[in-house]
Amino acid sequence: MNFKKIHHIAIICSDYDQSKDFYVNKLGFEIKQEIYRKERDSYKLDLALNGEYVIELFSFPDAPARPSYPEAQGLRHLAFEVEDIEESVNLLTEKGIETEEIRIDPYTHKRFTFFEDPDGLPIEMYESM
Known part of the structure; x- marks a missing residue:
């Protein structure tokens, strides 16, 4: 393997507008691109940090909750x-x-x-x- 760096991190959120506000307006990430995918009823928001693309923020209807405690697997x-x-x-x-x-x-x-x-x-x- 010849990995150069992490390309991006994908996050599926439960409330798209709330998460978009959090990452953009509160944490200061820059929006690179926002796409609504009608066939999936899903948004995809590409976010950058210091000009470098780092996060894909997704919304999916009825996405199941996942444990997110630091000691959970994954x-x-x-x-x-x-x-x-x-x-x-x-x-x-x-x-x-x-x-x-x-x-x-x-x-x-x-x-x-x-x-x-x-x-x-x-x-x-x-x-x-």
């Missing part, structure tokens, strides 16, 4: 690097998004915290400094 969480974790936590708090307490990774000694998207998907912020 994808554990999404993690985003930030320069200043306290500033990032404050920005989320101003937008009504609760975060866990900031912790320190016992191996790297870097600070990190978690918050959730509207469907309970765990999202981590990991300080790069």
